[in-house]
Amino acid sequence: MPISLPMADGPPPERADAARNRESILAAALRLVETRGVDCVTMDTVASEAGVGKGTLFRRFESREGLMAAVLNTSETQWQASVISGPPPLGPGAPPMERLLAFGHSRLHANLMSASLIEAAGRAGQRSVAAMSFANMHVRYLLRELGVDGDLPLLATAILAPLELVVLEQQVERERIPVERLEAAWDDLVRRVVG
Amino acid sequence: MPISLPMADGPPPERADAARNRESILAAALRLVETRGVDCVTMDTVASEAGVGKGTLFRRFESREGLMAAVLNTSETQWQASVISGPPPLGPGAPPMERLLAFGHSRLHANLMSASLIEAAGRAGQRSVAAMSFANMHVRYLLRELGVDGDLPLLATAILAPLELVVLEQQVERERIPVERLEAAWDDLVRRVVG
DNA sequence: GGTCTAAACGGACCGCAGTCCGCTTTCATT
DNA sequence: AATGAAAGCGGACTGCGGTCCGTTTAGACC
Numbered sequence: 001m002p003i004s005l006p007m008a009d010g011p012p013p014e015r016a017d018a019a020r021n022r023e024s025i026l027a028a029a030l031r032l033v034e035t036r037g038v039d040c041v042t043m044d045t046v047a048s049e050a051g052v053g054k055g056t057l058f059r060r061f062e063s064r065e066g067l068m069a070a071v072l073n074t075s076e077t078q079w080q081a082s083v084i085s086g087p088p089p090l091g092p093g094a095p096p097m098e099r100l101l102a103f104g105h106s107r108l109h110a111n112l113m114s115a116s117l118i119e120a121a122g123r124a125g126q127r128s129v130a131a132m133s134f135a136n137m138h139v140r141y142l143l144r145e146l147g148v149d150g151d152l153p154l155l156a157t158a159i160l161a162p163l164e165l166v167v168l169e170q171q172v173e174r175e176r177i178p179v180e181r182l183e184a185a186w187d188d189l190v191r192r193v194v195g
Numbered sequence: 196m197p198i199s200l201p202m203a204d205g206p207p208p209e210r211a212d213a214a215r216n217r218e219s220i221l222a223a224a225l226r227l228v229e230t231r232g233v234d235c236v237t238m239d240t241v242a243s244e245a246g247v248g249k250g251t252l253f254r255r256f257e258s259r260e261g262l263m264a265a266v267l268n269t270s271e272t273q274w275q276a277s278v279i280s281g282p283p284p285l286g287p288g289a290p291p292m293e294r295l296l297a298f299g300h301s302r303l304h305a306n307l308m309s310a311s312l313i314e315a316a317g318r319a320g321q322r323s324v325a326a327m328s329f330a331n332m333h334v335r336y337l338l339r340e341l342g343v344d345g346d347l348p349l350l351a352t353a354i355l356a357p358l359e360l361v362v363l364e365q366q367v368e369r370e371r372i373p374v375e376r377l378e379a380a381w382d383d384l385v386r387r388v389v390g
Numbered sequence: 391g392g393t394c395t396a397a398a399c400g401g402a403c404c405g406c407a408g409t410c411c412g413c414t415t416t417c418a419t420t
Numbered sequence: 421a422a423t424g425a426a427a428g429c430g431g432a433c434t435g436c437g438g439t440c441c442g443t444t445t446a447g448a449c450c
Contacts, residue, residue: 015416015427042406053430058408132365154380157366161356170327171352185349193387210446213398237436248400253438 022060025050029071038068038116062124069124072117073131079110080134096145097194103142104163104186107135108179111165112172118165135160146194159193162186217255220245224266233263233311257319264319267312268326274305275329291340292389298337299358299381302330303374306360307367313360330355341389354388357381 014022028050032041043064047054061067088094089102111118139156148155161167163186171177209217223245227236238259242249256262283289284297306313334351343350356362358381366372 017415018428021429043408044406047430054407055409055411055430056428059428064407150383151376151380154366154372154376155384157362158357158380158384161359161362162353164356164359164361166359166361167352167356171349177349181346181349185346185353188345189350189353189388192390193384210397212446216398238438239436242400249437250400250439250441251398254398259437 018060021050021052021056025052025057025060025067026070026074029067030074033068033071033117038120043067065120065122065124068117069121072114072121075110075114076131079106082106083138096142100139100142100146100190100194101187103138104159104190105183107160107163108168108182108186111163111168112179115165115169143194148194155193159186159190162189213255216245216247216251220247220252220255220262221265221269224262225269228263228266228312233315238262260315260317260319263312264316267309267316270305270309271326274301277301278333291337295334295337295341295385295389296382298333299354299385300378302355302358303363303377303381306358306363307374310360310364338389343389350388354381354385357384 025046029041029046032046032049043054043057046067047057050057057067061070083090083103083106085091089098090106092099094102136153136156139160140152143152143156168182171182172179220241224236224241227241227244238249238252241262242252245252252262256265278285278298278301280286284293285301287294289297331348331351334355335347338347338351363377366377367374
């Protein structure tokens with residue numbers, strides 16, 4: 001006999017139809033993004049493809065940016081998994097400096113890879129606490145491991161900043177700088193900061 | 196008697212009415228942005244306030260982002276002037292390291308100050324070659340002055356990256372980090388990089 | 391001043407993101 | 421199984437960015 005005690009009982013559970021709809025929306029969005037490309041995916045299309053009304057999309061995902069952030073999140077999660085438990089040097093097992101450099105390269109490539117999706121996710125992609133704060137936390141951990149001292153959270157942010165898409169795109173698309181040079185420059189930055 | 200030699204004669208000159216319209220559009224946009232705030236300024240409003248048709252706006256400024264970038268450019272230009280010829284330590288006269296630190300602080304504040312406008316300018320704000328490449332050039336110059344060697348263009352980009360609005364906003368709005376701490380962390384970064 | 395052409399103009403029009411509100415479904419309770 | 425209320429649903433509707441194209445105008449040349 002469940003009695004209601006005066007505790008914070010969190011957000012109310014999701015209704016069955018709501019869950020079903022969310023999954024089918026996400027699946028439809030993922031499929032459409034893969035086949036047509038992000039820019040050609042409209043909310044109406046996703047809605048009709050998922051077999052729901054437009055209002056449902058917006059109730060579940062807040063905005064187009066929110067939906068795209070959710071799509072992006074699927075690949076982001078996979079990437080995080082390979083950082084946490086994948087093979088070295090990205091995953092655990094390699095010495096910290098090697099891990100850090102591998103991390104930077106990997107993130108650089110990942111960001112360029114899903115560039116259009118990241119852009120479409122916009123602020124929502126940035127502020128998904130998961131995305132940014134995971135990377136920051138990991139870098140912080142590696143810096144501590146390397147014996148760096150100082151304001152680690154902000155130092156981590158500082159060395160992650162050049163890997164942000166806005167910066168990368170300027171360099172790759174506008175200035176035609178080859179990726180290898182970006183990697184080398186990032187390695188240099190890290191060594192200066194750590195050293 | 197002007198004869199037409201086979202030379203590249205650049206872009207054709209702007210017609211008088213076109214110039215007049217551009218100015219009145221820019222003035223109207225500036226005024227509206229100041230009074231109502233960026234987010235409440237629609238293209239239709241700007242058009243009617245400037246006394247021109249909507250088509251004219253888009254022919255002159257390409258897009259809403261382009262128009263906002265043009266508005267932003269007016270304050271950006273003032274800022275550049277104070278870097279080039281203002282009083283030290285931001286302007287010339289102070290030792291390079293002091294200038295560099297003053298530059299970072301100034302840019303940090305400037306970015307936060309015109310946050311909404313920068314966001315509204317979006318990609319157009321980023322890629323206005325003037326904005327980014329001026330800052331990069333200046334930092335490059337100061338680094339050279341300080342005897343730093345390495346890939347200076349990319350090193351400059353790297354230390355400018357944490358000052359980008361996307362990064363700052365995450366820290367200030369999301370993580371509630373006080374500005375003074377951001378300044379201190381940037382100083383620390385610079386000192387590590389310069390060695 | 392007349393004429394001719396390229397440039398500029400402007401507002402009707404379109405597509406899409408996002409809102410609103412009356413209807414439907416779920417499910418806890420009995 | 422019946423019931424009631426809260427959560428969910430969906431599609432018509434709005435507002436804005438952006439385009440299109442028939443009309444107007446600047447200004448070069450005669």
